[in-house]
Amino acid sequence: MKAFLGEGSFGVVTKCRDTKNNKTVAIKVNKSDPEILLQAKLEIFILEQLRRLDPDRCNIVEWNGYFLDGERICLNFELLDQSLSDYIGDRNNQGLPMREIRPILNQLANALFHLGSVGIVHADLKPVNIMVVNRSESQVRVKLIDFGIACNTSAVIPGDRVGTIGYCAPEVMLGIPYDKAIDMWSLGLVAVELATGVPLYPGEDDYDVLKFIIETQGQLPDHLLESVRRGPENGQSLFVRLIKEMLALDANQRITPSEVLKHPFFDPGLSRRTPCTDMNSTGGELLVLSQQPSSWKSHGSQKFSCSFQNSVEFPQKRDINTSANPSASEDDLQITKGTILGDHHVVEAFLGEGGFGLVTRCRDTKNNKTVAIKVNKSDPEILLQAKLEIFILEQLRRLDPDRCNIVEWNGYFLDGERICLNFELLDQSLWDYIGDRNNQGLPMREIRPILHQLANALFHLGSVGIVHADLKPVNIMVVNRSESPVKVKLIDFGLACPASAVIPGDRVGTIGYCAPEVMLGIPYNKAIDMWSLGLVAVELATGVPLYPGEDDYDVLKFIIETQGQLPDHLLESGLYTDSYFIEDNHNEQRWTFKTQEQFQYETDYRSKETRYIKLKRLDDLEQLLKVRRGPENGQSLFVRVIKEMLALDANQRITPLEVLKHPFFDPGLSRRTPCTDMNSTGGELLVLSQQQSSFGWPEF
The missing domain is CATH 3.30.200.20 (Phosphorylase Kinase; domain 1)
Structure with a gap:
């Protein structure tokens, strides 16, 4: 530094x-x-x-x-030179001549045009968020910075207060639904500031700013804009005309970035830089710059999580009794049967709850359809998590939900300050489906199509660069339990993230289902979903979790007892390895797992034995299944694919595409047509515009 x-x-x-x-x-x-x-x-x-x-x-x-x-x-x-605010200040806040304003404004309109081309709203455009690349250049170049409150155009939340007082559009201040036109309003104010050297609508409160706008644009819209303190210059009248179009009070009447770039204000003597696309067309291929994130570094070993745990945790399950407890989550949500959410969604039942809020079954009074509504609490942290989920769900709109085995999302709405996500209503969770079989497990003929569909879902999530990060039976839904074979869909993208934006050390997932690299803070990728799928597959076959635990220590202990310890080279890259292992250069392996006594001494946590089945090795799963269910076609192949899914080294773990081609699925599987040809590595995607009881399992 x-x-x-x-x-x-x-x-x-x-x-x-x-x-x-x-x-x-x-x-x-x-x-x-x-x-x-x-x-x-x-x-x-x-x-x-x-x-x-x-x-x-x-x-x-x-x-x-x-x-x-x-x-x-x-x-x-x-690293850039200085902010546009400082650049204006260096001119004693007297404003710039038209010949300097013209290229700066053109470049900023160019930036907004291209942000719009990838569906991004900046939402905080102002002089301090615009940087001059090099002030010594004769024609300064500028760049837009700070995307801290930017969002997808399709995921703008009405009423969400974005921007900075004095630069945000009237529709933002008044809570009117807004879109990317808010950036054009801000650019108009930046343009005025470039010309005058001072903000047009400075204020300490929205009331002041609205008052200034009304006094200026509601009565004499031109007199301040035309009072540029530089004497007559070529283009002043065109500049004022452009400002008026940028600052149209009705966002629908506001000029667009593409129209700004074609405005006659830029005709006189402007040497244009070549933009990324042809500005005379409405389309065109954007230039792609391949940049890999820098290698991450970290100091310290304390775990952190920037994901709010928003799923119903296994093994707890509780039905919400609305007669005994007439409102769920009394402290925040105040929702009962009959509550109307967002004007036309009537609550009929409660489907689940978690740290995020509630999932309710609702009837849409507009079309009489029954849907599942995820109601997020109005807590700021949960609202941010809901925004992240909306971001992911927008990416998934490119996939056909039925053919790609993911839940169909119908958008979102607001209920007061709460964000409500609207999903198709499905029958029951895979966890409940397994429970309905008395947790005795399913036969191979039923496991095969379920596992195939889940691998299909992961394949297509990967095709759009998404990691689910919380795959488990309660996040898998059976569409209709009466169908044969059953159809399943993946739900709950509250912890999902782009594969390219995975943050090392970020604690995602649910204890008992997350991969060892997550627990140990080892850099991870989409292979964490395959580990979770392997554990789900074992649970389908046995009826119970393979590695249940109340703490990561227990889960790691169970994994080591069954599969052995992770290689040293992986442990050495873990942020949290020293929380569970002791470094010992005198042993064959450099790292030694801490004893229960050592871990309890350091953390006050007492390790618990919570397993229903104990396997000395994964191969013993085949014998266990034969004892429990008798010999079945495909059991040996099933164990083989499980071992490939649960490879300790994520780089050796089988991929979703390899699962779909695995011989386990050959015998008698009637395959549904996937979104792409599974025999190729590419292809065009279709676009859609309880506490478990104990069981007497033997120990192997």
Whole structure:
């Protein structure tokens, strides 16, 4: 770290020298506060989408990836010269001449055009979020920075207060549904500030800003805009005309970035830079810049999580008794049978609950359809998590939910300050389906199609770059239990994230189903979903979890007793390895798992034996199934695929595509047509515009 460049509620921006390549960069260091970590995660999601754009030609800051510093997420950006606010200040806030305003405004409109081309709203455009690349250049170049509150155009939340007082559009201040046109309003105000040297609508409160707008645009809309303090200049009248179109009070009448770029204000003597696409067409291929995130670093070994655990945890299950407990989650939600959510969704029953809030069965009074509504609490952290889930669900719209075995999402709505997600209503969870068989397990003929469908779901999640991160029986739904074979769908994307934005050390998933690399803080990828699928497959066959546990220590202990210890090279890369292992260079393996006594002494947690079945090795699963159910066709192949799913080294773990081609699925499987040809590695995706009782299992 060489200097401080700025600070905000998120943390600080520092000037740093990278000792590996001696380059100087700007590092945005986010505080370790849970809400700020969630916001940083959302910013990473947005920045990943912006990798499709050439940062130089599209006038956006170049992002070099992220790394961890203890519990803090650090974002690495190119170092730029100074903010546009400082650049204006260096001119004594007297404003710039038209010849300087013209190229700056053109570049900013170009940036907004390309943000819109990938469906992004910046939502906080202002002079301090615009950087001058090099002030000594004769024609300055500018870039848009700070995507901390940016979002997908299709995931804008009405009433969500974004932006900065004095720069945000009237529709934001008044809670009117808004879209990407809010960025154009902000650009109009930036343009005025470029010309006058001072903000047009400064204010300490929205009331003041609205008052200023009404007084200016409701009465004499031109007199302030035309009072540019520089004397007559070529283009002033066109500039004012453009400002008026940018600052149209009705967002639907506001000029678009593409129209700005074609505006006659830019005709006189403007030497245009070539944009990423042909501005005379409505389409075109965007330039793609391939940038890999920088290698992450971390200091310290304390676990952190910037994901809110929002699933119903196994093994607890509780039916909500609305007669004894007339309202669920009294402290926040106040929802009962008959409650109307979002004007036309009548609550008929409660389907589940978790830290996020409730899932309810509702009837839509507009079309009389019954749907499942996930009602998120209005807690700020949960609202951020809901935004992340909406981001993921928007990505999944590219997939056909029926053919790709994922739940169909019908969008979202607001109920007061609560975000409600609308899903198709499905029959019952796979956990309940297994429980209905008295937890004795399913025959191979039933397991085969279920496992195939789940592998199909993971294949297609991977095709759009999504990691589910919380695969378990309660997050898998049976569409209709009376069908044969049953159809299943994957639900609950509350912890899902883009594969390219996985944060090392981020604790995702549910105890008993998450992969060893997650528990140990080893860098992970989409292979964590395959580990979870392997455990789900064992549970389908046996009726009970293979590695149930109340703490990661127990689960790791069970894994080691059955499958052995992870190789040293993996343990050495774990952020949390030293929480469970002792480094010992005198043994054959460098790391030794802590005894129960050692772990209890350090943590006060007493290890518990919670397994229903104990396997000395995974191969013994075949004998267990033969004893329990008798010999069945495919049992040996089933155990073989389980071993490949539960490979300790994620790099050796089988992939969803390899699962779909596995010989376990050959005997008598009537395959449904998947979204793509499973015999190829590519293809065009279709686009859609309880506490368990104890069992007398033997020990093997």
